[in-house]
Amino acid sequence: MGTWLATIRFPDGTERYAEYSTVVGSTYNPLYPEVCRVGETLPSGNECYRDEAVGEPLPYDRAAPLAPIGELVLVTVTLQPDDDVWHALYCPRSGALVGPLSGFYRYALQEEYDLVRDGDGIRHLCHWARPPAVCGAQPDGERSGLYFPSLGMYWSGDTDGAYLDSPPAPDLFAEWNAPDICHPCLLAWLRKPEPAPAAASEPAAPSTWWTRRKRFWQA
Numbered sequence: 580m581g582t583w584l585a586t587i588r589f590p591d592g593t594e595r596y597a598e599y600s601t602v603v604g605s606t607y608n609p610l611y612p613e614v615c616r617v618g619e620t621l622p623s624g625n626e627c628y629r630d631e632a633v634g635e636p637l638p639y640d641r642a643a644p645l646a647p648i649g650e651l652v653l654v655t656v657t658l659q660p661d662d663d664v665w666h667a668l669y670c671p672r673s674g675a676l677v678g679p680l681s682g683f684y685r686y687a688l689q690e691e692y693d694l695v696r697d698g699d700g701i702r703h704l705c706h707w708a709r710p711p712a713v714c715g716a717q718p719d720g721e722r723s724g725l726y727f728p729s730l731g732m733y734w735s736g737d738t739d740g741a742y743l744d745s746p747p748a749p750d751l752f753a754e755w756n757a758p759d760i761c762h763p764c765l766l767a768w769l770r771k772p773e774p775a776p777a778a779a780s781e782p783a784a785p786s787t788w789w790t791r792r793k794r795f796w797q798a
């Protein structure tokens with residue numbers, strides 16, 4: 580439990596750094612310009628025992644409206660200690676990492692969504708592999724086969740080992756720059772508020788491990 584360093588790499592080679600909390604399973608804004616490596620001296624004067632983001636936090640405006648889709652920047656996030664890598668979107672107007680803020684998003688998508696082609700060949704994200712798509716389109720073509728519901732996930736309510744039997748979950752945001760992927764679908768999925776937690780007297784919402792994470796991002 581604690582925080583790990585997340586390294587954000589931009590297309591021009593720039594690196595920024597952020598903290599990732601293992602408690603909530605999320606990368607945090609703001610981003611930092613520098614990193615202090617193990618064995619170096621932290622700004623506090625203490626020795627650095629775990630790579631840590633340091634320096635003046637880069638300005639970011641939580642309230643700024645999201646940049647138009649064409650201005651969003653595809654970055655990679657590399658998370659210590661296992662160097663897990665996933666693709667995410669960065670908003671240059673707000674200076675914030677938009678998301679996904681956790682590599683676990685791959686499993687969440689795989690568990691509930693498929694990509695379905697429309698008549699123009701565009702792949703849309705469809706909940707439970709059925710139209711309508713997240714963006715509102717009504718694609719009825721070929722499915723990508725992403726969808727792999729995992730009952731174990733609903734039952735355990737936790738991530739540990741629950742997806743071990745699933746096929747590898749693709750990093751869908753890696754395809755952000757592909758000409759046939761629907762940007763509004765991916766972005767709407769990323770920004771869609773999760774339903775409020777059920778009252779204690781109601782049955783628990785499915786996919787609880789993921790909805791908890793995503794609510795935290797959107798808090």
Ligand SMILES: [Zn+2]
Pocket residue numbers: 702703704712713714715716761762763764
């Ligand atoms: Zn779409």
